[in-house]
Amino acid sequence: MPELPEVETVVRTLRPRLTGRTIVAATGDPKLTPAAVIGQTIREVSRYGKYISLRFDQGLLLVHLRMTGKLLFDGARTPYTRAEFVLDQGTLLYDDIRRFGRITWVQIYPSQGPDPLEVPFPGFANLFAGRRARLKTLLLDQQFLRGLGNIYVDEALFRARLHPLAVCADLSRPKLERLHAAIREVLDEAIALGGSSISDYVDGNGERGTFQNFHRVYRKTGEPCVVCGKAIERIVVTQRGTHFCPRCQRA
DNA sequence: ATCTATTCCTGGCTGC
C-alpha cells in the first residue's frame, strides 16, 4: 500500500511528464474527475504526506491511492481504470481495484502533522510530550506525523528497537533520537529503491519497487529476527497487523 | 485525549 516512499516515487516519476501539461478532458467516475481541472495547466507535481498533489492556477488536485490506487502516465486501460485525464500530450490514468482511493479538488492542503523527512529532532521530540497513546497508534496518525503507514512504522520501530505498544510520553530522549533517525533512514532507503511493492503498488511508469525485499519484520511472522534470531511476532494494534521482534523490541 | 468498532472494497488465499 502506498505510503510516503511509494507516493514520493510516483511523484518523482510523474513530475517530468506532467509539469506544464494541460488537462483537455476527464472521463470516468464523477467523484474522481472534478470538472474544475478541465482546461487547466499543471504547474507543479509534489507530495503532501501520502497525497500526490497537482497544483494548478486555480487550486490543487489531491490524489490519495489508499490501498490499490495507481496513477499512470500513458498506462494501459484495465477493468479497474476508474478515471482518465486526457492531456495535451499523453494521458493520465487512475486505476484502483478496491476503489478506496480518492481524488479531490481543494484550495489548501488538509491540516496534518509534520513531514517525517523534514521535521528536525527538537520538534519531533516535542510531538510526544504529554501523549499517553501507544507509539504505533500515534505514528499511524496523519494528524501527528504525515506519511507513515503500517509497513514503515513496523520497520522503523524495529530499527529503533522500540516496542509498538510503548507509551509515547514515557519515551526517553535517546529512544526518541533513535526513532527519529530510524524513520528517516528507512524512508530514505525505501525511496532509493522505488518503494515497496507487496501486491499492487507501481510508480507512475508502471514499475514496481524493490524495498519489499529488504523488509525486516513486516509480514515476517515466525521468521527469525535478522539481529537476534528470535521468531518475529504478530499482534494487532489499532486494528493493524503489527510485526516486531520480542527480544530486540522490549515492552 | 484516547480507544474501539464500523464502513468502504475486492483479489487472493485457505480449507473442505
Add this chain to the structure above:
DNA sequence: TGCAGCCAGGAATAGA
C-alpha cells in the same frame, strides 16, 4: 475444480 469464508488495511465516522 469449486466455493464459502476470511484476510489485507487508510481514513472517515460514530460512540464510549
